[in-house]
Amino acid sequence: MLADKLRKSVLQSAIQGKLTEQLATDDKVEDLLQAIEEEKELLIKEKKIKKQKPLPEITEDEIPFAIPENWKWVRLGEIGIWEAGTTPSRSKSEYYINGKIPWVKTGDLTDSILKSVTENITQLALEETSLKIKPVGSVLIAMYGATIGKVSILGIEATTNQACCACVTYKNIYNKYIFYYLISQRDNLKKMGAGGAQPNISREKIIKTIMPLPPLAEQKRIVEKLDNVLANIDELKASEEKLSILQKNFPDKLKKSILQSAIQGKLTEQLATDDKVEDLLQAIKEEKERLIKEKKIKKQKPLPEITEEEIPFEIPKNWRWVRLGALSSVITDGTHKTPNYVNKGIPFISVQNISSGKYKDTKLKYITEDEHKKLICRCKPEKGDILFCRIGTLGHPYIVDLDFEFSIFVSLGLIKLINKDINVYLKAYMDSPSFEWQINKVKVGGGTHTFKLNLKDIVNFLIPLPPLAEQKRIVEKLDKLLADIEELKI
Known part of the structure; x- marks a missing residue:
């Protein structure tokens, strides 16, 4: 459909810096990255996160396209804390019965703000497993199976299963910019996970994925523009789907109308x-x-x-x-x-x-x-x-x-x-x-x-x-008209 092609084109333009104006008044992206490093060191010092292994340097061969001068290529692991969840033992019913803590599975992800889930767990499950509650605003991405690349932003505090990776972004990183970037990369993410009976992209693959990072003000302008443009594209898609249904049903409705007229x-x-x-x-x-x-x-x-x-x-x-x-x-x-x-x-x-x-x-x-x-x-x-x-x-x-x-x-x-x-x-x-x-x-x-x-x-x-x-005349007329209708079917 045209809407789907247009959506991909608009998202690609956005992450290449072609959708919005670059402003000289924006802070330097280097300052943003320096602030992230300082925030990271503080979190390590306060023992809120563990010190991570350094991510590999980005090589020229990895860079797929040019970006504005005041942007920088970074790896996703540099802009947030990425963690997958787990599935509490199903044999322990006390982990699930009357549970009130939202537990996100990949099927819950809808490329939008996530405000409800299909299953909950109990406080006991949270205490006895490695699960952690992710804050509102966390960016979620599906890592396994047919849902690879599906994303959402948490609109509620929640935990996740092992197939769902959650990112809590550092300061000066706009979570919705990451959200849109992940959507733009869905096809690439699926390719990364291809090849197995149960394809997966793993947390390690995600944090090593490169991303073009603009200054915070530019991130916000991109998101604002995308919110507006993609809403219009959604309307176009809805219209296309209605038209497609009409086109699909029209031949059969026309056939019935002609048959009724004939008899x-x-x-x-x-x-x-x-x-x-x-x-x-x-x-x-x-x-x-x-x-x-x-x-x-x-x-x-x-x-x-x-x-x-x-x-x-x-x-x-x-x-x-x-x-x-x-x-x-x-x-x-x-x-x-x-x-x-x-x-x-x-x-x-x-x-x-x-x-x-x-x-x-x-x-x-x-x-x-x-x-x-x-x-x-x-x-x-x-x-x-x-x-x-x-x-x-x-x-x-x-x-x-x-x-x-x-x-x-x-x-x-x-x-x-x-x-x-x-x-x-x-x-x-x-x-x-x-x-x-x-x-x-x-x-x-x-x-x-x-x-x-x-x-x-x-x-x-x-x-x-x-x-x-008269029967023969009707049949001859129908043979011609119904043959023409068959050619209308798509």
Whole structure:
């Protein structure tokens, strides 16, 4: 995102002295460093800190860029006292139960002022371990794992775990300048910690890291400028994220809108030359009666009349509302018993194989031919039939286009249409918000139970049925429009 690139650029400009004006009235940075040395000697004398080993001299090869004349390169160990914490034994519950002392873990760090933590320890843990309370204003940095380089400034007194290093800065070092500098170096810090199963940057690596140090007044000007500029960049990032969500969701919303328009007859022209839809329905009725007479399908229970209250929207004059059961010879589902799977055999298809609207053999399972023969006595999917998800992700129709036999699990429903020429239009309807609305009215489950559709409800679903010629025009229009929408996806 542009905001992220801009943030990195602004932080880099700041630590190179390019974001603010250098003023001749600023104190010399050498005086600042001398004051630090004097403060350090006093703390050692008072036994508040131990004398440290001298840090290595900074070489020319280490310096990555030029800085203003009145700045100096220093190591982070020169500007503050860096200490990591520890994790009190988890086996001693008295270290944690009813604890009131904030204990910072790396997951608590948020690149901002830290005012709350997810866990506390007790006074006993503080007394019996090496933990120390860090004062408000301490700069924290994560040293281990995926959070390497995450930082915060303590807004409360707190202790830290061993993966979190805390810096108490010396006088004349502005903690927020260190905070911003560490953020600017996050990528470099991650590289320093790379290479292990559990990457870490260690306290030793941190204190040896070099930093460009301006005079205190310049540190404050840099921070003030960054506070202002980065706040604006945060607003830009929020806007970018909203735009990204809109761009991501727009194609799907547009697709649903177009599908809804299509099944309401608003996408194509109604032609007087089309056959009457009653003729299509009569032909379906006669074919169903023939199949019943020849005992190829069972006689169905009469479907309830469609009432005015059920009709969700108006349709063109030459369309009719019908129930799905009136268009189908069979609406059923797959086997309710989990079969014995084999390495090779007849494909056994479930939701994951067709939920995209196309067949995918991902994680495909197989059953024996003998078991398949038992299952097809009840449910035999064939080319042109419609499969749909009836457990879990509901709806998601797929028109069977496979040249091999297969069986299906109970998670899939099967619709065998009397006239298979209807199937492509019906699939488009089943993809529409109107069909989804009917699903949501009758689906059962929720909470800890998986949603499912009962077959008796699906039979009664309403379908807005146009003449066949109009169905073909709708499908042709949708094919073109939906292909264009796919190209919009990012």
